[in-house]
Structure formats: C-alpha cells, structure tokens
Amino acid sequence: xxxxxxxxxxxxxxxxxxxxxxxxxxxxxxxxxxxxxxxxxxxxxxxxxxxxxxxxxxxxxxxxxxxxxxxxxxxxxxxxxxxxxxxxxxxxxxxxxxxxxxxxxxxxxxxxxxxxxxxxxxxxxxxxxxxxxxxxxxxxxxxxxxxxxxxxxxxxxxxxxxxxxxxxxxxxxxxxxxxxxxxxxxxxxxxxxxxxxxxxxxxxxxxx
Numbered sequence: 103x104x105x106x107x108x109x110x111x112x113x114x115x116x117x118x119x120x121x122x123x124x125x126x127x128x129x130x131x132x133x134x135x136x137x138x139x140x141x142x143x144x145x146x147x148x149x150x151x152x153x154x155x156x157x158x159x160x161x162x163x164x165x166x167x168x169x170x171x172x173x174x175x176x177x178x179x180x181x182x183x184x185x186x187x188x189x190x191x192x193x194x195x196x197x198x199x200x201x202x203x204x205x206x207x208x209x210x211x212x213x214x215x216x217x218x219x220x221x222x223x224x225x226x227x228x229x230x231x232x233x234x235x236x237x238x239x240x241x242x243x244x245x246x247x248x249x250x251x252x253x254x255x256x257x258x259x260x261x262x263x264x265x266x267x268x269x270x271x272x273x274x275x276x277x278x279x280x281x282x283x284x285x286x287x288x289x290x291x292x293x294x295x296x297x298x299x300x301x302x303x304x305x306x307x308x309x310x
Contacts, residue, residue: 103123103128103129103236105236105240106129106236106239106240106243107119109240109243110243115137115141118137118141118168118172119134119137121171121172122137122167122168122171122172125167125170125171126164126167126168126171128235129235129239130164130235131164131226131235131238131239131242132161132163132164132165132190133164133165133167133168134239134242135164135165135190135212135242136159136164136165136166136167136168136169136192137168137172138242138246138247138250139165139168139192139194139210139250140168140169140172140173140194142210142247142250142252143192143194143208143210143252146208146252147194147195147196147206147207147208149194149196153196153197154181154196154197155169155173155175155181155194155195155196155197156175156180156181156182156183156194156195156196156197156257157169157173157175157181157182157183157192157193157194158182158183158184158185158192158193158194159182159183159184159185159191159192160185160186160187160188160189160190160191160192161184161186161187161188161189161190161191162184162186163188165190165192166182166184169181169182169192169194170182189211190211190212190227191209191210191211191212192209192210192211193207193208193209193210193255193257194207194208194210195207195208195257198259202259203258203259204256204257204258204259205256205257205259206254206255206256206257207254207255207256207257208252208253208254208255209252209253209255210250210251210252211250211251211252212227212249212250213249213250213251214227214228215251216248216249216250216251217245217249219245219248219249220241220244220245220248220249222237222238222241223237223238223241223242223245223249226238263280265278266278266279266280266282267279268282268283268284270284270285270286270289271284271285272285272286272289272293273286273288273289
C-alpha cells in the first residue's frame with residue numbers, strides 16, 4: 103500500500119483512502135474502482151459534502167464500500183441498493199426535489215474496451231492471470247478516468263408508500279405488507295414450494 107500512496111499527490115484522495123481502508127479492511131482494487139467512480143460522478147453531478155445521494159451498485163463485491171463510508175449511503179437508510187449482476191457498474195443520483203418524478207443520474211461502468219489499453223489492469227479485470235491489488239491500483243492511478251464509460255440517465259423518484267403492518271396468518275409474526283397480502287414472504291415461498299413439489303410428484307401406478 104505504501105507504493106500506492108507514494109504515487110498519489112492529491113491530499114483529498116489520500117484522505118478518502120484513509121477512511122476507506124479501516125472500513126473495508128484493506129485497499130482492494132474493487133474499492134479503489136468505487137472511489138474513482140464516486141469522484142468522477144461527483145464532479146459531473148456537482149455533488150458536494152453533505153448532499154443526499156442514492157447509489158445502485160451492480161455487484162456486492164468491494165465496489166459499494168466507498169459510497170457507504172464517504173457518502174453515508176447504506177442499505178438501512180435506503181441510500182444504497184444492490185442489484186447483484188456481478189458487473190462493475192454504478193448508478194448515482196442526488197435526491198429529487200418535492201414533486202419531481204425523475205432526477206438526472208449517471209450510470210458508470212468499467213469498460214473492457216478501454217481497460218485493454220492498460221494490459222496489467224486488463225488482465226486483472228478479465229481474470230486472465232494473477233495480478234496483485236498494488237499492481238492493479240497503480241495502473242488505475244495512471245489511467246484515471248480513461249477506463250470508464252458513463253452516460254446520463256433519468257432515475258425514477260419513488261413515492262413514499264404507507265406502511266401496512268400485518269400479522270402473518272401462517273407464522274403469526276408481524277411484517278410490513280406493501281401489497282396488503284396477509285402472508286409474509288418466507289411463508290408464501292414455503293407454500294409455493296410445497297404446492298410445486300406436490301404437483302411435480304408422479305403417482306407410482308401411473309408411471310408403471
């Protein structure tokens with residue numbers, strides 16, 4: 103990690119890394135990619151410290167952590183959503199104003215058509231050979247925003263729904279029912295699986 107820090111002159115970037123490392127556990131390549139994505143989109147959307155932002159990450163691995171520690175976007179406060187498609191892709195937008203149905207956001211991804219210009223990093227990205235985090239991150243520092251592609255997108259602003267707290271008629275536990283169903287999701291899944299197994303069985307006499 104010392105070699106990485108020596109290559110960074112920007113004090114703000116160094117300060118960001120020092121926050122990420124104890125939160126994530128180490129400076130992984132994925133976390134550094136998330137950091138670069140955050141800084142690129144923050145400039146494009148004029149995101150400032152304290153702005154409420156919403157992030158959708160398309161992977162569980164490493165990428166979401168910089169947004170959690172630096173932007174305060176978590177699953178619990180609804181600032182972070184994970185669509186686990188195993189893609190190095192993020193969509194980010196600022197909070198909409200009252201009455202807005204859509205806000206401007208950015209979808210940014212790590213573009214293999216661009217990473218190919220950085221062979222060491224491309225080998226890491228395509229899992230072609232073993233590349234250390236230090237080697238990969240040093241390439242990312244050199245590449246800066248040249249390995250990313252992004253586009254502006256319209257992000258829908260969802261209205262806040264009223265909570266309906268219901269007692270599940272099967273397990274007796276309380277749950278929030280957004281569609282007024284009287285059975286919680288786990289019990290509903292068990293019921294559907296049972297019905298599927300029941301209908302999928304073949305009578306031995308019929309099979310004979």
